[in-house]
Amino acid sequence: MDNSGHYRNILIATDGSENSKEAINSGIEFAKLTGAKVHAIYVINAPWEREAYRYLREIGKKTTNEVKQIGDKNGVDVETHLLEGNPAEQIIDYAENNDIDLIVMGTHGESGLRRFMMGSVAQKVVRSSIIEVLVARG
Numbered sequence: 189m190d191n192s193g194h195y196r197n198i199l200i201a202t203d204g205s206e207n208s209k210e211a212i213n214s215g216i217e218f219a220k221l222t223g224a225k226v227h228a229i230y231v232i233n234a235p236w237e238r239e240a241y242r243y244l245r246e247i248g249k250k251t252t253n254e255v256k257q258i259g260d261k262n263g264v265d266v267e268t269h270l271l272e273g274n275p276a277e278q279i280i281d282y283a284e285n286n287d288i289d290l291i292v293m294g295t296h297g298e299s300g301l302r303r304f305m306m307g308s309v310a311q312k313v314v315r316s317s318i319i320e321v322l323v324a325r326g
Contacts, residue, residue, distance in 0.1 A: 195224040197286065201279045201293040201313075202230055204251040208294040211324040212255050215292035218322070219264045224289070226266040228255035229282055231275040245270060276312035283319045291321045 200215035202208040212228075219226045230248030234240035252268035259266035271278040283291050295310040314321050 195219075195222040195289040197227060197288045197290075198222075198224045199227045199229060199279070199283050199286075199288045199291045200255055201275075201291065201309075202228060202251050202255060203275075203294075203309075204230065204247045205294070207325075208251075211292050211294035211322075212258060214322065214324045216255070216258050216262055216264055218290070218292065219259070220262050224264075226255065226259055226264055227269060227282070227286060227288065228252045228259075228266055229269045229271055229279065231271045231273065231278045233273065233275055235272055275309045276316065279309070279313050280317050280319075283317065288319055291317060291319055292324065293321070294324050 195218070198215055198219050200212055202212055215226060218224070230252050232241060232244045232248055234244055248270045252270065256266040256268055269282070271282060279291060279293070282288070291313060293310050293313065295308055310323050314323065
């Protein structure tokens with residue numbers, strides 16, 4: 189954030205799910221209102237299996253390109269990136285190393301035992317990030 193409190197760079201983390209569409213819409217709208225640039229990222233978390241990797245890479249390209257198209261329609265500058273590794277760690281690392289002012293991401297809305305056992309990427313990012321996080325519910 190610059191000295192006037194305006195957002196300059198917003199990271200939208202997407203996983204291609206229906207739930208991430210709300211985060212995309214919120215992030216683009218926020219960028220439109222603040223004049224910020226959007227960094228749309230998708231994290232590929234299957235480097236050990238070639239077929240899964242190829243499949244996830246294609247989903248990542250498609251998903252980040254959709255964010256770019258929505259940005260273009262709204263006059264928002266969008267840069268797309270495919271990253272590899274642990275999603276929460278990659279989101280936080282990218283944000284901290286690229287002057288990101290706000291991370292926008294969706295949640296699967298998991299509850300109870302499943303959330304306790306697995307922990308969502310959004311929860312991990314919220315707990316670990318020094319950068320402001322906006323979590324949009326699907």
